[in-house]
Amino acid sequence: MLHLSSPAEAKEWCASQRRLNQTIGFVPTMGALHRGHLSLLDRARRENTACCVSIFINPLQFEDGQDFDAYPRNLDTDLSLLADNGCDMVFEGTLEQFFPEIDPKESIPLIPAGHFGKGLEEEFRPGHLDGVRTIVDRLFKVVGESKAYFGEKDFQQTLVVSDLARAIGYPEVIVCPTVREVSGLALSSRNSLLKAEQASDVTKIYQALLAAKKFWQQGERNPETLRRAMNDILEASTLVIEYAAIRDPENWSASPPYGHLTQAQALIAARMGSVRLIDNMRLDNDTP
Template identity: 40%
Template sequence: MAADPPLRVTTPGDLRTWSEASRREGLRVGLVPTMGALHAGHVSLVRRARQECERTAVSIFVNPLQFRPGEDFERYPRRLGADLEVLRAERVDAVYLPAVETMYPSGATTRVRVAELDAVLEGACRPGHFEGVATVVLKLFEAARPDRAYFGQKDAQQAAVVTRLARDLDTGVEVVVCPTVREPDGLALSSRNTFLGQDERRAALCLVRALRAANAAYGAGERDAAALRAELHQVLAAEPLARVDYAEVVDDSTFQPPGSLAVLAVRIGATRLIDNHHLGAPL
C-alpha cells in the first residue's frame, strides 16, 4: 500500500499543536531539521528518528541567517516536490515548511549564540554562521517540542553547537548525532555536491584521501597533532583545484587542538565542502 503524504505544516503554532497532540497520546516525537535538497544522508536521519520515535517531523527551511553576503543562499538547491516524495516514501508524519517571514517576522531581532564554540574553525571562516544555526534550531525546538532531534556527523561543529545549546538552555531535547553517509568512493554526501562539475567531482575526493592519510598515520601510532595536521595538508596541497580554508586535528567538544577529530573545509572551484573523521575509527 502506498504511503500517505506527510501532514504539511507552515506555522510554529500548528506544528506545536501536532506535536503536543502526539505527546498527549504518549508518543515520542523526533525532529529532523534540514534545508531540503534531501539525499541519502538525510534519509539516514529520518530512518533513525522513525526507529526511535513513534512520530517524526522533518523541517525544510533554507535559513538565511546562516549565510553570509556573497555565499550561496540564492543558489542553494531547492527541490520541494522531490523532497516531499522522499518523505512520503519514508513515511514521515509531518513536514514543517515555514516561510522566511514566518520564521523572522519584521522587527524580530533576537539572536542566539553558543559562545567560544561558535568562534573557531567554521565559525571563524563564516562569522555569524553559527549564530544563525543556533537561532533557527532553538526556534525549531520551540515549535516542534521534540523528544529527540537528529543531526549528521558530517557537520560536526554544527552538531556540537546544537548539543551545547540544547544542554545549556535546558530544552529537554536529546540531540542524536548520526554517522556520515558517503558515496561508494568515499565522498561525504552533501547537497552542495550537485554544484561540482566532472573534474571538480574527482578533485573533491582529496578530502577523504586526506582524512584517510591522517587516519593511517594515527593507526600506525602517530599522536603528534602537528604531524597529523601535516598529513592532511600534504594530500590537499597535491590537488590543484583545492583551496584549503582549514585542515586541523581538534578536540570534538571544544574544536580546539589537541584532539583526535580531523576536520576539513576545502573549496573545490566555487564549491565549499566540509568533512571530518574521528581518527582511529574505520574509514
C-alpha cells in the same frame, strides 16, 4: 504525510502527538534532500513512534547572499522522498513566522554560538554558527520534547546544537554517522552543484582524512604531524583549502591543541570553485 506551512501548526501537531503519548523524532533540514537525510529519518522512525522533518533554508546562517540564492531547492522532490520514506509530518515556515515578535523591518538578534562556535567555521564563515544556533533554538521550541537527529558531517555544528539543547533542557540530540558516496565524498546538498570533471579532486578530502587516520593508527599523536598528513594530500589537488585541522573532540578549542593527544577529530573545509565542502573523521576509533 501531513504537510504544514507554518511553525505554529507544527507546534500544535507535536503537542497533539505528546498528548497521545507518542515519542517524536525530529530531523531539521534545509531541503535538497539526499541519502544522508533519509538515513536520519530512518533512524528517527526506528527510535520513535512519530517523526517530523523541517524544511527551511535559513538566511540567518548565510554570510553571502549569492550563496543563499544558489543553495539547491527542489521542494516537490523533497516532499515525495519524505512521503515514500515514512515521514509523518513535514513543516516549512518563513522568518516572520519563526520570529513573530520581531518587526519585519528590524534585524533578528542572533544567539551567539558560544564556546563550541569558536575557531575553524567562525574564521571562515563569521556569524554562520550564530545563525544556526538562532534558528535551531526556534525549531527546538516548535517541536518541543523529542529526539533531534543531526549528521556528523557538520561536526562543529553538532557541538553547537548539542550545547543549545543542554542549555534549554531538550531535545535529546542524536549525532549520526556521515553517509558517503562510493568514492568517500560526504553526501551534501551542495554536491549537486559540482561539475563532473571536479569529482576526482573533491575525493582528496576523504583521502586526506584517511591519511590522518592511518598516521594515528601507526601511533602518531602529534596534532601538527597529523595536520601535515592531510595538507600533503590536499595541496596536490585544485581544491582551495580553508582549513585542515586537528581538534580534541571532547575538549573543543579555537586554536590547535598541543602535545600528545589521546583522542582526535580531523576536520577539513575546502572550496571547489564556488562550492564549499566540509568533512571530518574521528581518528581514535575503528570506524573509517
